[in-house]
Amino acid sequence: MRLARLGPVGQEVPVLLDGERVLDLRGLTADIDGAFLAADGVARVRAALEAGDLPELPDAAGRRVGAPIARPSAVYCIGQNYAAHAAESGAEPPENMVMFMKSPNTVVGPDDDVVIPAGSTRTDWEVELALVIGTRAARLASPEAARAHVAGFAVANDLSEREWQLALSGGQWSKGKSAPGFCPLGPWLVTPEEIDADDVRLRSSVNGEPRQDSRTSDLIFSLDHIVWELSQFLTLEAGDLVLTGTPEGVALSGRFPYLAAGDVVELTIDGLGTQRQRCVGA
Numbered sequence: 001m002r003l004a005r006l007g008p009v010g011q012e013v014p015v016l017l018d019g020e021r022v023l024d025l026r027g028l029t030a031d032i033d034g035a036f037l038a039a040d041g042v043a044r045v046r047a048a049l050e051a052g053d054l055p056e057l058p059d060a061a062g063r064r065v066g067a068p069i070a071r072p073s074a075v076y077c078i079g080q081n082y083a084a085h086a087a088e089s090g091a092e093p094p095e096n097m098v099m100f101m102k103s104p105n106t107v108v109g110p111d112d113d114v115v116i117p118a119g120s121t122r123t124d125w126e127v128e129l130a131l132v133i134g135t136r137a138a139r140l141a142s143p144e145a146a147r148a149h150v151a152g153f154a155v156a157n158d159l160s161e162r163e164w165q166l167a168l169s170g171g172q173w174s175k176g177k178s179a180p181g182f183c184p185l186g187p188w189l190v191t192p193e194e195i196d197a198d199d200v201r202l203r204s205s206v207n208g209e210p211r212q213d214s215r216t217s218d219l220i221f222s223l224d225h226i227v228w229e230l231s232q233f234l235t236l237e238a239g240d241l242v243l244t245g246t247p248e249g250v251a252l253s254g255r256f257p258y259l260a261a262g263d264v265v266e267l268t269i270d271g272l273g274t275q276r277q278r279c280v281g282a
Contacts, residue, residue: 001046002188003032003152005066006057009109012066015057016045017188022060023049032189033070034239037134037151042191066109068154068189069132072241075102075183076230077128077158079173081220081245088253097221097229102158103178107241110186110275114159116261117179118282122162123259126246127204127212127267129197129223130156132189137227137236146227149236152189153197155269156243157277159183162252185241187273195271197223202269204249211256214247221245 005012006022014025014032028044029036048054079098080086086093116123134151158177165176199217203210221229226244230236251258259265261281268274 001042001049001191001194003045004068004186004188005032005070006060006063007066008064009066013057015060016049016054018049022057023054024057025054027054031070032068034073034237037132038136038238042134042151064109065111065187067107067185068187069185069239069241071104071107072239073104073237075104075107075241075243077102077177077243078221078226078245082214082218082247083220084214084218084248085246085250088248088250093220097226099230100173100177102174102183106178106181106183107185108181108183110155110184110273111277112181112184114184114259114265114277114279115181115282116259116279117161120161120163121258122251124160124162124251125204125206125211125259125265125267126158126160126250127202127269128156128158128243128246129200129202129216129269130154130185131197131223131227131242131244133236133238133240133242135238137231140228140231143222143224143228146224146231147192149227150192151238152191153195153272154185154189155187155267155272155275156241157184157265157267157275158243158246162258184275184277186275190272200270200272202247202267204265204267206256206259206263206265208264212247212249216244218247219245
């Protein structure tokens with residue numbers, strides 16, 4: 001199933017995309033958020049779809065596409081999780097999983113404008129497979145137990161200001177990761193049975209020119225390992241967002257210019273859709 005949220009910021013309507021039909025979920029939930037997911041919301045949507053109980057949203061066309069989940073309580077990110085990206089960053093592949101965080105208020109719609117922060121000269125793009133936690137996960141017994149806690153997957157752009165992340169960070173990456181709007185998400189939250197998330201193609205382009213092109217089968221730490229290891233150190237709550245890493249092909253490599261006002265970034269993951277952002281000045 002493909003879940004989405006349509007409408008102006010703060011007024012998004014939760015919907016199910018069923019082929020060409022856009023089905024209104026407001027009879028089941030006010031929003032697609034942690035409470036909905038924790039209350040077996042995905043299963044309730046599936047049952048209502050099978051029963052024919054979901055009405056169509058009559059004015060869906062032309063509505064803004066919001067992030068497919070409401071603001072999460074946490075956004076966890078895994079760094080240098082593709083070997084080639086670690087190499088282009090000047091680092092060896094990590095022996096221990098690198099984790100940093102983005103502010104939850106960075107999460108915006110997939111096609112919302114990207115505001116280049118005032119004074120920034122090193123704003124960078126990163127296409128990533130994001131997973132959304134569906135049920136609380138704490139001290140999981142094994143990686144094999146992880147997938148049962150995943151509600152679905154989405155496309156994310158882990159935008160980064162590299163000067164703030166690396167030169168001015170004091171060693172903590174989050175400073176360069178948390179500018180407003182630095183986590184475009186969507187267009188959809190796709191439930192796990194719809195894609196082979198462990199081996200799916202992800203790509204990015206800037207102004208129509210290819211940048212990143214890889215597969216999640218190249219992850220150093222697998223999706224299940226990520227959820228399991230995070231659960232050993234913290235409690236993942238329903239609705240939390242986990243960005244799983246980006247492949248090579250970012251501006252930090254020195255092969256491409258950083259983003260500037262007027263640039264257009266497109267990110268695609270097969271089965272999860274495409275997002276497109278126009279960069280604007282602060």
